[in-house]
Amino acid sequence: AQSVTQPDARVTVSEGASLQLRCKYSYSGTPYLFWYVQYPRQGLQLLLKYYSGDPVVQGVNGFEAEFIKSNSSFHLRKASVHWSDSAVYFCAVSSNTGYQNFYFGKGTSLTVIP
Amino acid sequence: GPKVLQIPSHQIIDMGQMVTLNCDPVSNHLYFYWYKQILGQQMEFLVNFYNGKVMEKSKLFKDQFSVERPDGSYFTLKIQPTALEDSAVYFCASTFWGTTGQLYFGEGSKLTVL
Numbered sequence: 001a002q003s004v005t006q007p008d009a010r011v012t013v014s015e016g017a018s019l020q021l022r023c024k025y026s027y028s029g030t031p032y033l034f035w036y037v038q039y040p041r042q043g044l045q046l047l048l049k050y051y052s053g054d055p056v057v058q059g060v061n062g063f064e065a066e067f068i069k070s071n072s073s074f075h076l077r078k079a080s081v082h083w084s085d086s087a088v089y090f091c092a093v094s095s096n097t098g099y100q101n102f103y104f105g106k107g108t109s110l111t112v113i114p
Numbered sequence: 115g116p117k118v119l120q121i122p123s124h125q126i127i128d129m130g131q132m133v134t135l136n137c138d139p140v141s142n143h144l145y146f147y148w149y150k151q152i153l154g155q156q157m158e159f160l161v162n163f164y165n166g167k168v169m170e171k172s173k174l175f176k177d178q179f180s181v182e183r184p185d186g187s188y189f190t191l192k193i194q195p196t197a198l199e200d201s202a203v204y205f206c207a208s209t210f211w212g213t214t215g216q217l218y219f220g221e222g223s224k225l226t227v228l
Contacts, residue, residue, distance in 0.1 A: 009155075034216065043118070043205055043219030044157070090157055092217075101170055102147070102207075102217055104157040 002027050004091050006105035014113050015083050021076040021108045023065075023091030033074040034092040034102070035065055044090060050074065061085070083112045116140040120206050120220035121188075128228050132194035135223045137206030139189055146189045147207040147217065148181065150174060157205070163189065193225075201227045 003026045013019055025031060032051050036044040048059025055067040065076045074091060091105040119138040127133050139146055148160040161171040163181055178197070183189040189208075193200055203222040209215035 036217075036219075041221070043221045044207075044217070045219070046216050049216055088155065101159065101162055103159065104149075106156045109155070 002031075002093060002095075002101075002103045004093050004103055004105035006089075006091055006108050008108050009106065010109045010111070012111045012113060013081055016080050019076075019078045019081045019085075019110070021089050021091075021110065023074045023076065023105060024072050025074060025091070025093045026072065027093050027095075029095070031093045032095070033065070033067060034094070035059065035063070035074075035076050036090045036092060036104075038088045038090065038107070040087075047076070047089075081110075081112050083114045086110055086112045116143075116218050118206055118208055118218050118220035120204075120223045122223055123221065124224040124226070126226045126228065127196060129198055130195045132192065133196055133225060135191045135193075135204050135206075135225070136188040137190065137208075137220060139206065139208035140210070140218050143208035143210045143215075143218070145169075145209045145215070146181075146183065147209075148191050149205045149207065151203045151205060151222070152201075160191075160204075196225075196227045198227050201225055 005024045034049045035047040038044045047063050048057050050057045050067045058064050088107045088109050090107045092102050094102045121136045146163045150158045159172050161175045162169050180192045203224045205222045206220045207217040
């Protein structure tokens with residue numbers, strides 16, 4: 001069965017520090033992988049996505065993620081966080097055959113301390 | 115960018131009443147989804163819909179739930195009758211491509227069942 005695990009429910013970092021949000025997935029086949037961000041009282045917005053090719057993908061606002069197939073992971077990284085990055089981050093996996101369904105992790109709430 | 119609109123943004127109803135949540139997906143999208151989010155965290159898949167049919171639904175999609183999109187109008191989620199545990203924020207999402215598209219989300223409809 002498809003699933004996504006985000007082991008850290010909450011992460012707090014200081015502004016300017018580096019960031020890694022963890023994501024592991026379980027999927028039978030080759031997945032498509034996504035990171036979404038949700039700001040308060042808003043819907044989810046796409047940060048980045050991985051379909052194939054270079055396992056390191058760049059997203060908006062300086063975010064990147066690396067697909068490591070051997071580890072079934074797709075961790076999100078940022079070199080230097082800003083207070084405005086405070087939000088909830090969701091990792092998601094979808095199928096690459098037939099119609100597409102998306103499975104989300106439980107989310108990681110990021111707080112950036114100024 | 116493309117917008118998914120949801121109406122209403124907030125609805126308060128008494129337990130046992132019927133509620134219809136409306137979604138206006140991105141105009142050329144073909145696949146539609148409803149997700150349920152409780153406490154601003156877990157984004158749980160309810161149902162997806164394509165070509166007038168439910169493609170997949172989760173165990174959260176109880177018999178009291180139904181979806182439709184009559185004649186290309188709103189994509190609706192109806193709950194009849196509602197229960198206290200239906201209180202949540204419901205997000206509509208859509209995508210164009212069945213296998214490689216990203217999801218575009220609305221801003222959510224907050225349902226409070228008293």
